[in-house]
Amino acid sequence: MTSPMFEKIALVGIGLIGSSLARVIRREGLARHVAIATRSPTTLARAKELGLGESYNTDAKEAVRDADLIIVSVPVGSSGEVAQEIAPALKKGAILTDVGSTKASVIAQMQPYVPDGVHFIPGHPLAGTEKSGPDAGFAELFENRWCIFTPLPDTDPAALEKLSEFWRRCGSNIDTMDPQHHDMTLAIVSHLPHIIAYNIVGTADDLQSVTKSEVIKYSASGFRDFTRLAASDPTMWRDVCLHNKDAILEMLARFSEDLASLQRAIRWGDGEKLFDLFTRTRAVRRSIIEAGQDIDVPDFGRQAVEHPKGS
Ligand SMILES: NC(=O)c1ccc[n+]([C@@H]2O[C@H](COP(=O)([O-])OP(=O)(O)OC[C@H]3O[C@@H](n4cnc5c(N)ncnc54)[C@H](O)[C@@H]3O)[C@@H](O)[C@H]2O)c1
Numbered sequence: 001m002t003s004p005m006f007e008k009i010a011l012v013g014i015g016l017i018g019s020s021l022a023r024v025i026r027r028e029g030l031a032r033h034v035a036i037a038t039r040s041p042t043t044l045a046r047a048k049e050l051g052l053g054e055s056y057n058t059d060a061k062e063a064v065r066d067a068d069l070i071i072v073s074v075p076v077g078s079s080g081e082v083a084q085e086i087a088p089a090l091k092k093g094a095i096l097t098d099v100g101s102t103k104a105s106v107i108a109q110m111q112p113y114v115p116d117g118v119h120f121i122p123g124h125p126l127a128g129t130e131k132s133g134p135d136a137g138f139a140e141l142f143e144n145r146w147c148i149f150t151p152l153p154d155t156d157p158a159a160l161e162k163l164s165e166f167w168r169r170c171g172s173n174i175d176t177m178d179p180q181h182h183d184m185t186l187a188i189v190s191h192l193p194h195i196i197a198y199n200i201v202g203t204a205d206d207l208q209s210v211t212k213s214e215v216i217k218y219s220a221s222g223f224r225d226f227t228r229l230a231a232s233d234p235t236m237w238r239d240v241c242l243h244n245k246d247a248i249l250e251m252l253a254r255f256s257e258d259l260a261s262l263q264r265a266i267r268w269g270d271g272e273k274l275f276d277l278f279t280r281t282r283a284v285r286r287s288i289i290e291a292g293q294d295i296d297v298p299d300f301g302r303q304a305v306e307h308p309k310g311s
């Protein structure tokens with residue numbers, strides 16, 4: 001067996017993303033020691049039962065001591081408090097990264113606490129499911145998916161290359177961009193779809209309770225696709241909305257304008273406009289498939305159990 005990339009990796013947060021990392025690190029032999037930290041004793045006990053690491057702590061400071069790579073996988077709104085908590089125990093020369101779905105806010109929250117000599121490289125794997133908690137993870141989650149880094153101006157290229165190699169060994173393709181560009185792009189390709197899903201499922205649920213109709217019972221598969229997204233973790237998505245506010249509001253404004261135009265086309269029977277739009281959007285789907293980006297989440301992710309709220 002080749003020698004591990006890191007002597008010790010600390011995973012702070014052991015939900016869907018943290019536990020998927022734990023599993024792929026084990027499978028690929030990427031660390032000699034995986035230290036797991038999470039705030040909730042119940043979640044920590046479950047991580048231990050699942051055998052996700054070598055040591056377990058509710059005190060993140062203990063887990064990160066002597067670690068060469070620290071990966072923070074907590075809801076974005078908790079990034080700052082975690083950085084503050086672990087900062088005094090970080091080893092000089094260590095790489096500190098995160099997996100948060102928003103980047104400018106995470107950088108603003110974490111950077112002030114990063115000690116000199118620690119390489120802070122913000123990251124975001126574009127891979128996930130609607131499930132959460134340590135049972136939900138699986139080693140294949142990151143395969144053929146993008147991992148985006150938003151390095152800071154003074155990021156050490158050697159540390160960035162080492163972290164990139166880590167994510168490549170987890171199966172991902174790497175890209176880098178600035179945090180504002182990341183947040184704007186993700187607002188349209190990830191955050192808005194979730195917000196739209198939460199909204200449409202909420203509307204249908206309201207309708208059901210007002211009219212006692214059977215919208216849920218007879219929901220067609222298009223609606224069911226929305227319910228998958230709308231089943232995503234409430235804490236995670238609350239934080240995404242609050243921490244990428246400007247970009248999301250910008251995209252929602254454009255979306256609302258386009259929706260009004262579509263509404264108008266329907267009202268005035270403008271079939272040509274409808275047909276043209278639907279033809280253009282079908283081409284988008286085809287180009288995604290041609291680019292090999294139409295990757296379905298595998299079954300093991302689907303079968304994972306829901307995680308209790310607040311764990
Ligand atoms: N779920 C996805 O699809 C997805 C995809 C890519 C990135 N992300 C990002 O990854 C991060 C984690 O998401 P997840 O899906 O793994 O969530 P999750 O709910 O499955 O897990 C979150 C973990 O963080 C722990 N935690 C919460 N606050 C903490 C704190 N203050 N200190 C220590 N531990 C704490 C929880 O106990 C849990 O173990 C989020 O920032 C999210 O935006 C999620």
Ligand SMILES: O=C(O)C(=O)C[C@]1(C(=O)O)C=C[C@@H](O)C=C1
Nearest residue numbers: 101125126127128129130189190
């Ligand atoms: O497929 C899903 O269920 C996801 O929500 C994954 C998804 C996405 O929107 O693609 C969600 C949030 C992340 O930050 C990255 C990936």
